[in-house]
Amino acid sequence: MLDLLPHLGTWRPAASGQRCAVATVVGTAGSVPRPLGTSMLVSEAGEVLGSLSGGCVEGAVVEAALEALRDGGTRREFFGYSADDAFAAGLTCGGGLEIHIEPLGTGPGRLRLETLYALAGRPPAGGAALIRRVDAGGGGAVVVPDPAAFQVLQSAGLAALLGAGSTGAGPVMLAAAAQLEPLLRGGRTGLVRIAPAGECLPEPVSLLVESRLPAARLLIFGANDFGAALVPAAKLLGFHVTVCDARPAFAQQDRFSAADEVATAWPHRYLADQARAGRTDARTAICVLTHDPKFDVPLLQAALRLDVAYVGAMGSRRSHRGRIDALRQAGVADEDLARLHSPIGLDLGAVTPGEVAVSIAAELVASRSKAAGLAQGSVSLKDASGPIHHYAATHQNSSLHASDHHDSNLHASDHHDNSAGMPEPQEAQWT
Incomplete structure (x- = not known):
């Protein structure tokens, strides 16, 4: 609904x-x-x-x-x-x-159109939930304006919906609290069945719960082509999107205007400030697309110590190995390093910024649903080996195509690895 x-x-x-x-x-x-x-x-x-x-x-x-x-x-x-x-x-x-x-009706025990209008009028950034009774023995609904803080035992509306008579720690309300609150606070949808003890009912009381929390945040670090492509993809997934870059000339471009926020700040300092202000949580996702060690290492050092849902970083396998060494030297524990999705994205054979954005968005969805590796047989690039782009592996002479999509911050060492100075296709990637 x-x-x-x-x-x-x-x-x-x-x-x-x-x-x-x-x-x-x-x-x-x-x-x-x-x-x-x-x-x-x-x-x-x-x-x-x-x-x-x-x-x-x-x-x-x-x-x-x-x-x-x-x-x-x-x-x-x-x-x-x-x-x-x-x-x-x-x-x-x-x-x-x-x-x-x-x-829909206006009588007792009916879901009302006015109830739906009240929900529709709430600010888009706010959370909301609707609890409806959908068994044969009853009807009606309760609107929950703040699902994350809702207390079942204190809700007179829910007690009336359940026919419990009053609020408090009665057996029906306790059973409802145990099942409803995890759904509400997790922003999930579910059907809860409650069978009041001692009552002979044709079926249990059935409550349909629909809960929506405020949009989860996605922090994109790196105002480059890949960041610009990821913004609309992330908005499509319902994220509240922030783009952060230390360079004003990059961050203040019109192509990032679709982001909810744009910040010009050193990435690790910005992230630390956001964490101290309570603006990161267990649903926050962080995508590091700067591909520059002076930004990446301190930023990832801070990000991997936070309780967030996802941390991904762009970089070739070579640059990833060097970054891991630097993070270990900075004191980041191996169990925290294991949380890093790098190279970032699912292995879709993505090359262009738009394709890369789809790859990252796919991994965000898979991470959110705990289904990484199940999307059309694709696996996370962090769990794979060998060439990142299948195109590069099969077009050994296409060095121009393999390099012209790089961010300007890539270093020459990421493009070349032999004494002849020829590009190594499997390393010349956006990652």
Whole structure:
């Protein structure tokens, strides 16, 4: 549901006061196109906002939503693949979706359109969560304006949603706190089932939790071509992006205007200031693209001592080995060095700044989902060996192509490694 909020204000049926129903994925089985919590709004005229399956079951869901609007009741529908009925609504991918359908209303125990408008009006940078009751025995929702600090045991709204009577450490509220708070504070979506002791219910109380924390920060150090390409890619992933470079002539270029912040400062000093101010946390990602030891070594020394989600650094394998030696000499422990993603990015064969940005973005996604190495058989470059660019390995004479995409800070030693002065293709990389 939270994904629909940015579009709610411009959706004509809601703005014109039409009655609407919300259909939400509350259960999945096997391969499905959309995850738990995905929602779609259906107006009484059959207009739709959002999608649950990319088209496989939408028609049938619209019909069920219109029926719910006519009779005022909630319902659950299951859609799976049917090999026996070619015309049945189902998922061709073979998975299954359980859909909860509820009319929006103003009565007790109803999810209200005003509730969604209130959520949609919150500042984009702020976090928010929505807890909805989606079992057959109840309905309604609770808006959580600050998921990271929410205390279940102190919430009268949640106690009413659960039918617990009052706040406090009762068994229902304790069970809710144990399951809800990790989802809320982690910014995740999940379905929580609570079976109150001593009560005979047809099914447990089911709560769908959707939590969004303020955007995680990505700190890009290096105002160069690669940094400029990474900014829009990172924005697409939802990061709050900062570009930092010690050189004003580089940092103040218009091509970095899409970043949320641009800082002109020595990188390691800027990072230390941000950490002291509490502006880095366990979701922060740091990408070091300067490829200059005078910036890289003190910056990585500071970064690897912070509790952050990701630290990556651009550099050829040769420069990476030299950087590791320098960091060890500076006292960085081996367990901290093991956290460094260098060469940076997934092994996609990337060469151009745009391709490199995709490679880095892919590793950020894989790191965030703990799925590094599972994306189309690609592995992290830090865990691979040999040539970084497959192009360079198969085009031994293309020395111009292999070198014309380097940052201006690359040193000659990174380009050459033999007495004849000929470029070594597998080392002449952006990394």
